[in-house]
Amino acid sequence: MTTPLTETEATINPVKAGTEHQTKGDRFSSFDVNDFSVPRGKDEDWRFTPLRRLRGLHDGTAAEGQRAQVSVDLPDSGATYSELEPTDERVGRAGAPVDRAAAQAWTNTNVADYVHIEKDAVLDKPVTVTVTGAGEDKVSYGTLVIELDTHAEAVVIVRYEGSGAHSDNIEFVVGDGAKLTTVVMEDWARDGVHLSNSHIQVGRDATVRHYYAAFGGEIARSVPHVRYTAPGGDAELLGLYFADAGQYFEQRLLVDHSIKNCRSNVLYKGALQGEPSKGHESRDARTAWIGDVLIRPEATGTDTYEKNNNLLLTEGARADSVPNLEIQTGEIVGAGHAATVGRFDDEQMFYMQSRGIPAAAAKMLIVRGFFTDVIKRIPLESIRETLEEKVERELENTVL
Incomplete structure (x- = not known):
């Protein structure tokens, strides 16, 4: 005899808004390093990162830290620089650390560097x-806050250089109607290790153009987080990186659309070249790009797009590209994402070689053109020239 099945209704317990880890935008954050567990290789946020090469910046085993040397060059008027206590109300407004490395940097920071752009100021430089x-084999920590008051306009360049391991938190607080163009350059010596959390807070009708470039250092891991506070915010994040053998670059970004009628655009491009003939520890070039865009239910009228392109120049190069788009409302202007990882385009190579250009020269032309799409958007000619020179220098040492 067959026993009849008894059907029962499913019990659904709705998750309240803001529940921890409900979305990428609701991830846990804290200023206290003890609130975070030590990262492991299987953790989602750390699964690409070579933890053994971080020199203890993530697990508390780092050498005793100190304050990095910070110098600030200001225009004659409209901007001021000061050193603040971490407990100052002007510090920590844009967001708290979202991982243990950033919390460890916060806990070990005694002084925050604060740059303030005055209301209505339009900086002339x-x-x-x-x-x-x-220094080599030494560790440093830092906190940097860049604030633009209402309707201020400024270009801010943040350049990292020298040796050692460094971990920091950066805040960009952009007031209503303000316009910020910022360029972050990883220009470390070859032994440099840098872990960075950054929070970009975009006010009503504010505009942010954030450019990121990674060429130097052994490891550079950047975790930017964009958050809007009122309608009309416009954020654009563009980046380029060129990884050689023994280098690892990671960008793990989040654009959190929780306000209606805001815009974002993300474009990162990277080239990688390994040296298979070298020893195992230093032969591979590695990059990881994780782009998260969240459109919450209340963020109607959102317009967003993200793209990451990677060019593998040689053997011994690996790029992981993971674009994620989470949409919780259909009332948007547009949303999309794309990612590519590949070698030289056969049609482009054929076209140039058929016109007498040697294969090696053709590949270099392709690499230059590959990065041009990002470099040409930077409004500062001096920065464009600097990045073009860095690409040329990489190509001079290429193993193509």
């Missing part, structure tokens, strides 16, 4: 912040 590592 860039603000340049130079962070120099503590």
Whole structure:
């Protein structure tokens, strides 16, 4: 005899808004390093990162830390620089650390560097912040806050250089109607290790153009987080990186659309070249790009797009590209994402070689053109020239 099945209704317990880890935008954050567990290789946020090469910046085993050398070059008027206590109300407003490395940097920071752009000020030259590592085999920590008051306009360059291991938190607080163009350059010596959390807070009708470039260092891991506070915000994040054998670059970004009628655009491009003939420890070039865009139910009228392109120049190169788009409302202007990882385009190579250009020269032309799409968007000619020179220098040492 067959026993009849008894059907029962499913019990559904709705998850309240803001529940921890409900979305990428609701991930846990804290200023206290003890609130975070030590990262493991199987953790989603760390699964690409070579933890054994971080020199203890993530697990508390780092050498005793110190303050990195920070120099600030300001225009004659409209901007000021000061050193603040971490407990100052102007520090920590844009967001708290979202991982243990950033919380460890916060816990070990005694002084925050604060750059303030006055209301309605339009700066006649860039603000340049130079962070120099503590030295070979040494560790440093830092906190940097860049604030633009209402309707201010500024260009801010943040340059990292020198040796050592460095971990920091950066805040960009952009007031209503303000316009910020910022360039972050990883220009470390070859032994540099840098872990960075950054929070970009975009006010009503504010505009942010954030450019990121990674060429130097052994490891550079950047975790930017964009958050809007009122309608009309416009954020654009563009980046380029060129990884050689023994280098690892990671960008793990989040654009959190929780406000209606805001815009974002993300474009990162990277090239990688390994040296298979070298020893196992230093032969591979590795990059990881994780792009998260969240459109919450209340973020109607959102317009967003993200793209990451990677060009593998040689053997011994690996790029992981993971675009994620989470949409919780259909009332948007547009949303999309794309990612590519590949070698030289056969049609482009054929076209140039058929016109007498040697294969090696053709490949270099393709690499230059590959990066041009990002470099040409940077409004500062001096920065464009600097990045073009860095690409040329990489190509001079290429193993193509």
